[in-house]
Amino acid sequence: SQKIEQNSEALNIQEGKTATLTCNYTNYSPAYLQWYRQDPGRGPVFLLLIRENEKEKRKERLKVTFDTTLKQSLFHITASQPADSATYLCALDMSSGYALNFGKGTSLLVTP
Template identity: 90%
Template sequence: SQKIEQNSEALNIQEGKTATLTCNYTNYSPAYLQWYRQDPGRGPVFLLLIRENEKEKRKERLKVTFDTTLKQSLFHITASQPADSATYLCALPISGGYNKLIFGAGTRLAVHP
């Protein structure tokens, strides 16, 4: 069955540094991968989508890479700020269409001043 793994331990970094989060998946060849941000007590909010034929995608201070050989995506936040503190979820489409997604458990990021 399809599985997604994200580092369950919280990532603590200093303001201004680059945060790197990892998403690994198995038994699967997805056409795309998505990243979401979730703040406490709120629903996830979409950040970025990267397709299988794209190696890298950028949006402002965010960068996502997608290595289909390693079955891994890396999510980078450069020049991190305390406001970036949140849980970040990666998601892959479930086979069968209709944009059904399988989500990782998420990695909590804490950016300290």
């Protein structure tokens, strides 16, 4: 079955640095991958989508890469700010094509 792995340990970085979060997957070749942000007590919010034929996608301070050979996506936040502190979830399309399979998420804490 599909397996998605995100760093279970929280990532602590200093304000202004670049945060890099990892999403690895096995037993599947997704056509696309999405990244969401989730704040405590709230529902996830969509950030970026990248397709299998795209190596990189950018949106403001966010950058996502998708390496189908390594079966890995990297999510970067440049010039990080305390307001970026949240849990970040990666999601892959399920083999049925109708829904998403979410990772457990990585907690990011940006300190001043």
